[in-house]
Amino acid sequence: MEVFAVGGAIRDSLLGLPVKDRDYVVVGATPEQMVAQGFLPVGKDFPVFLHPRTREEYALARTERKTAPGYKGFVVHADPDVTLEQDLARRDFTVNAIAQTVTGELVDPYHGQADLAARVFRHVSAAFAEDPVRILRAARFMARFAEFTIAPETMGLMRQMVAAGEVDHLVPERVWQELARGLMEAHPSRMFATLRECGALARIMPEIDCLFGVPQPPQHHPEIDTGIHVMMVVDYAASQGFSLPVRFAALTHDLGKGTTPPALWPRHHGHEARSVTLVKQLCVRLRVPNDCRDLAVIAARYHGDIHRARQLRAETVIRIFEATDAFRRPQRFTELLQACVSDARGRPGYETVAYPAADYLQAALCAAQQIDTAGIVAATAEAEKIGLNIRAARIQAIGRLSV
Template sequence: MKTYRVGGAVRDALLGRPVSDIDWVVVGASPAQMLDQGYLQVGRDFPVFLHPQTHQEYALARTERKTAPGYHGFAFHAAPDVTLEQDLARRDLTINAMAEDEAGALVDPYGGRQDLADKVLRHVSEAFAEDPVRILRLARFAARLPDFTVAPQTMALMRRMVAAGEVDALVAERVWQELSRGLMEERPSRMLAVLREAGALARLAPEIERLFGVPQPEAHHPEIDTGVHLLMVLDTCARLAVPLPVRYASLCHDLGKGLTPAEALPRHIGHEGRGVPLARALSERWRVPTDCRELAELMAREHTHVHQSGGFGPEARLRLLERCDAWRRPERFEQLLLACECDARGRLGLEDRPYPQRPLLQRDLQTLLALDLGAVSAAALAAGKTGPAIGRAVQAARLQALQALTPI
């Protein structure tokens, strides 16, 4: 019975990156032997055990065999005679198919260390094609390691997988799990670029694929191409270290531009309204969490108005805050402003320009949140007002507060 540290922990240590989760593989042991040593079995599909002291996961060395299309179509075999090399052979990329023994010696049967040095993402074997999740994982690694390239043979294999319909069999939960993690990586644009090159983006999100090649007015978008703009916005999100809901909202903000009719070009008039149902459909398809879903729809609908708010008077800014439900959902409104700033700065040559709309609307909201609306309502009641009239008094107090502010 031998124990090895495997996968990401070995890779990240060689890259000089922080090691968080550690995966262990046990060779030459049976489930009964693991239980006898105090390990707790937790795996359902194949034997995985928790260490009695550290509670880290230890998996028995195993092989797998494709039995049906999609992510779940596998049969696993774990036994004492399964070798470490056989276990590593089932992994996705060579850089993830390395191990260290208990003395720290590297076991690298598939050239992962050389591919790390060459900065190449390469599949271990043709078994890569048996699991469509691996396309998503590779794209996520491209976002995490943006200076790595995809081996031509691996890209060709992924294209064949897409053509065979493997991506269509992916379950929504795994798609969202991988893509959401990719959005949080160092350069999210690389994930979309790899998926697009493999043909997978058109299957997973045709709403996003449609944006590439769609022109925009050069005065507002020096990068011109709507898809290129989207990639720049996502990388701006990473540069500003914004949270996941902001990144997902940024991903969805311009979907309507893929459906803009010719008479509304080149300014894409009305793309905001067209984008809302597209963002909703994408969220439903991927089963996106509520906070991300709601912000994406709000961003699609209101981002242009937020951009224009610097030229709004108090009445128009108040209507914008009302539509965004800003005083009841101030945290979400702040995330909307962050997403809009990423949109404004995700443009060629404009990456560092200021975005005064954000502090303007932040000041407006803080001013309104500080109002004593209870006193306003009480005064209205004392004056004999009821129902809608009290609401109008509150509205008038809010407008008066914004009118009293000094212009920024």
């Protein structure tokens, strides 16, 4: 029995990056031997065990054989005769196919160290094409590692996989999992650029793909292209460390512009309502979590109104608060403003522009929350008028603010 550290931990260590989780592969062992040594079996599809003390994962060396489309269509063979090199050969990229012995020696049969030095993601073997999740992983890695490129032959293989329909067999939960992880990296736009380059974006998120090439008024959008704008918006949200719901809202706020008839370009009247419909459809298809879906919907609907907040009447501001449930969910309203400031600053030359709408709306919400609700209730004789009187007092409180 031999134990080797493998995967991302070795890659990140060689890059001088912090190592979070360590995985190990065990060569020459049977499941019975692992259990006898106190390891806890957890793998369903192949033998994976938790260390009795550290709870780190130890997997038996294995090979895989493709039997059906999609990322689950594999037969796994784990046997004491499977070598380390055979196990490493089934991995996605050469930089992830480096192993390390217990004494610290590196085992690098597929030249991953050379590709690390060159900052290149290159597939280990043609078996890469058997698992469409690897397209998503490649895109996510590009969002994380800003200095890396994808080897031309690997990009070519990814295009072939898309053309063969492999990505069409991905389950929604796995697609969302990889997209969410990529959105939380430092440069999310690189993930979408990679998916678009290989053709996968049109299959996975056609609502995003169709934004590229759609023009906007240049006096408001120097970048002109809606797709480029959305990428700048989501990258700004990432640069500020905003939450996943904010980043997803930043990504999807302008989906309706992709359905504007070309005869109406570069204007996009009514795109907010169309965006809401498309966001809801996208979230159902990818089974997006409720917190991300809900924020994305209100950002799509109200980002234009929020940009114009200082020109709105107090009654209109109250309607926005009510529609976005701001009184009960002030933290989500703050996230809505974060998505809107990302939209405003996701344009060339606007990266540091002041965004007074956010401060004004926060002040307006605070003023509306501080009215004497108890006094209004006590002074209102007719119960059915309590809500109307509270609303009127909130409108007055906002009206007293300096616009």
